[in-house]
Amino acid sequence: MTNKELGAEMNQDRRPRPTVVVIGGGYGGVNVAKALDADVDVVLVEPKDAFVHNIGALRALVDPTFLAKIFLPYDRLLAHGRVARGRAVDVSARRVVLASLAIHIDGNMQVLRVRDLIRGHDPRAESRERIE
16 A cells, blocks of 8 residues: 555545435426535435426427426436435434335435525424434
């Protein structure tokens, strides 16, 4: 092993990355998931397989070549995270239950409901109260 390889290995952070579950793949959810993707393990919960850019639909009406640009498949959205297709039916500090499966997270997890972020509600306060 070279000094460069040894130095790179020593500088790697061995702590597990926190997991963030983003519920909802609309405009807010997509932006939150993409912004966090490089720093944490992101799980985007969304029942649909693609995001439809509704505002771009008007342009596609007059420019048919633009039609392909308004459908953005979720499976190509995140470089590191993943998309869980389903509808969230129960959410707690350590578990998100979808209509089709449950996501159990061991360790550090934060669930973000995008509608709460938009309204200015801090879901972490509720999570801390339930955990303590």
